[in-house]
Amino acid sequence: MKQQFRQLFFTHIKEIIREPAVIFWGMAFPLLTAWGLGMAFGEKSEVEKNIIVLKPLQNSQIIQWIEKSDKVNDSVYVSDGFSLTIMDESNAIIQLKRGEASLMIAPGNELTFIYDPANSEAETAKLQFMETLSNGQNKYITQKITVPGNRYIDFLLPGLMGMNIMMSTMWGISYGMIEKRKLKLLRRMIATPMNRSYFLWSLILARFLINVAEMLLLFIFATLLFDFKLQGSVLNIALVFISSNISFAGLAVILSSRTSNTEVGNGLINAIVTPMTVVSGVFFSYHNFPEFAESIIKWLPLTMSIDALRSVFNEGIALSELWLPLTLLNLSGILFFIVGLKIFKWY
């Protein structure tokens, strides 16, 4: 790497990390959002793990367990860190959807657990509950269910990651560039033999590495706190991540290619970022929008990015199913970058 590029790159990095507000909005804020929303919508961190026993109550092992437990009311019994609630199937489904419980026990003589095997909390709860059964038997049947929508946090985290890549890239690159143009620093820099493309590439690379750090931090945080897991391959998630960065970097370059007015820049970035944040399904599914709107929304860069992140994180989707969004994200990014560079105003 040439001395010039290295100097430019580290200058950009220092500019980013020496701004405490950037650290807060870029790193702490997404974590706080994830934590807040995750706590609000995710499974409650109750002391007692909730297990639903479907009516009618027939299984002798469960009846024994209930007999030695504390009765809260006619249908709720607590013991050994578990709370068993007896209810009918229709109520149970609602509870599952709401994330209030993740494990059910079916009626009948044989002990049958019903849960989503992808849900590790249900798996753990099942194993722990087996140990509390007095007769020491560990025969049981597993009945798989697919809980519609999985957990909210699984839905939310890739959304936050996509939004974070967009925000960080768009604000970081655009604002940094507009500000430098306004201060006449770009003009000063190109009055030297500086390689102009090095300037842009080092800025994009510096932002990319900051995004990697932010994304890893968010992922580790989510893993520790919410048991968030990557179902797909690391390669696939890396490809989606890189493509999203390219797409937003191109958008940032084209948005900041002309103006030297930070207010105008502010407005331009907001005009792109805000609608996407609202419609692209960061917090809630965009499938609730009318069909015609949905058909547009699904091609927005943020939507493609988040959809791809979700499908790799939660469904472990194969690369062969990702080629369309990845191609579009990269193509749009490169196209915006080329056009942006063509009309770029250094002073």
Add this chain to the structure above:
Amino acid sequence: MVEIKGVKKYFKNIKAVDGVDLNIAKGEFVALLGPNGAGKTTLVEMVEGIQIPDEGQISITRKTWKENRTELHKMIGISLQETRFMDKINVRETLCLFASFYGKSQTRVDEILHLINLTEKARERVNALSGGQRQRLALGIALINNPILLLLDEPTTGLDPNARREIWSILNKLKQEKTASLILTTHYMEEAENLCDRIVIMDQGKILMQGSLNELLVSNNLKNTLYFNFVEKTDSQYFSDFKMVWKEEAISGKIILNEMNEDIRRFMKIIESKNLNIKDMEIKSANLDDLFILLTGRHLTT
């Protein structure tokens, strides 16, 4: 070194630079002096290669911007009007960044820090520097590549006298080395007088006069200026025959004394005939502002 031939630059209907010819020799320090809007900055920007002339030619060491952009960038050092550097980056890092554009080493950065007297501030972030220190940093950046042509656009505007003198002392050191030529724009006469071998006075896109300070004053037979102050308001029409400007309309001002004895006699005659009361008056040596008034009837600095 620098050859400027018949250069014109128009912005819409404004003739920013309107036919300028100027040659600058190796090691020569030249000041472009003129009021705001005289075309100094536009001319310098064309020499810098940032603006392209609509007509005419500019060459530096016989090379033009069109064919030798990278080469010329390596040869010149510039300091723009009010450039700001990155706030979060410290003095040394800023110099290292610019040094890297020219492939210069850390040793050169240390030399520059010493030259601009910022060695002790090397680890300070740019936003913690005073106005004078920032301008010194800008000058240091302009010098980092050992330029053979230095272009400084109002390097001391807005600085206090001490800070200004520090910049002058750095530039005077450079002048003694005789390795670089300098084009400096300013609207401070003292700056032009102090630093430059030749002063080029510009107004409305044209060169009005050029030469050393002495040459300029002598060639216009300009030696002295009469400063006066009346007790009460008079009629400015009485003095309409003089080359003069009012400081305060019809009360105080100065008269350029082209023919000292003759001018003073005429002045006294008016005072007598109109029965005016003088509060005080004084004759001083003429300066560039007086010359500019003589040529245009306006002040050099507004």
